[in-house]
């Protein structure tokens with residue numbers, strides 16, 4: 001695994017847990033973790049349960065003992081690591097968004113498709129697909145319980161940079177993160193709504209905004225100090241500042257290729273909303289609604305019921321019949337944020353062991369990247385209607 005911070009910790013928990021919860025054909029050994037700082041990666045290896053550590057990710061790619069490379073770094077290193085790992089015949093799990101640009105994502109998808117022919121598997125980490133209530137949503141839509149989908153309403157709202165003094169971390173730098181709220185959290189709701197509905201975003205009209213354009217440099221970003229000096233003198237008291245080069249919020253309307261109208265909102269300025277991911281789907285026969293803050297529940301309105309009995313039903317998604325749940329606890333004993341990462345690990349290990357293709361593939365990751373790109377271009381062109389470039393032209397099936 002490369003990177004040991006937020007996602008590194010979540011993925012480590014999943015790798016540690018997966019064989020204890022699910023009966024799988026292969027056992028996971030957590031062989032080698034990579035970070036850039038020797039002392040910190042050594043501490044992380046010990047805390048997270050890795051056998052060994054390194055400061056050079058190439059050691060993972062070169063080692064004969066390693067079958068799977070798990071990429072938990074910022075987007076600026078996804079392509080380089082994934083391409084090297086695939087070329088070395090390693091199965092690759094890569095965090096989302098797949099890359100920082102369409103060009104990188106396309107290269108990765110093409111490499112993954114070629115590697116697939118040789119039995120090498122790859123998957124992009126759109127983890128929310130693996131929340132049981134979200135997987136159930138998809139099943140119910142596919143079974144026709146909602147009829148024809150008319151509306152998709154998705155919002156992913158956070159507030160961690162409302163304070164203008166919050167430092168210029170990598171997520172606020174385009175060259176490191178690719179985009180801001182759009183690629184970080186907007187990518188999740190794009191993937192999730194497409195996954196649930198089976199429809200793809202065909203075109204968009206978007207607005208984006210960077211509310212706070214200049215932020216203090218974090219101490220460790222010494223490489224930016226020279227750049228900050230160009231942005232105006234400091235008084236020697238406060239920290240130097242640097243430019244925010246990504247969006248703070250992105251809002252767009254979309255047409256899905258199955259005929260639905262969709263709205264998307266991704267913001268890091270939704271004061272009070274910490275991690276509010278909400279999706280509602282309205283169909284001709286019913287509605288489904290999901291809220292990550294109540295992630296064990298699904299709201300279902302079944303318009304085929306007798307008029308006198310109609311109303312929203314709360315489904316508690318903890319039955320053994322529900323996706324992923326039979327291996328956990330008795331009904332009503334709820335699960336949390338980290339469990340979806342264990343589900344992701346289960347699905348990836350199972351795909352590798354059984355020689356099947358896991359989803360979302362790198363091609364799926366590319367398709368989301370093409371939507372992100374259309375949103376960015378639309379916003380730059382005064383919200384003009386922008387079609388999403390077809391994916392299949394880019395990657396041969």
Ligand SMILES: NC(=O)c1ccc[n+]([C@@H]2O[C@H](COP(=O)([O-])OP(=O)(O)OC[C@H]3O[C@@H](n4cnc5c(N)ncnc54)[C@H](O)[C@@H]3O)[C@@H](O)[C@H]2O)c1
Nearest residue numbers: 003004005006007008035072073074075077095096097127
């Ligand atoms: N699936 C999800 O729900 C989800 C949630 C959060 C983040 N993410 C994605 O996960 C990725 C990582 O995000 P995060 O929140 O864990 O970031 P983070 O800042 O918490 O951690 C990044 C890690 O990468 C390491 N790193 C950076 N460059 C490196 C390099 N060149 N070589 C080795 N290590 C390097 C850092 O030292 C750190 O350990 C991003 O792509 C992000 O979009 C996904």
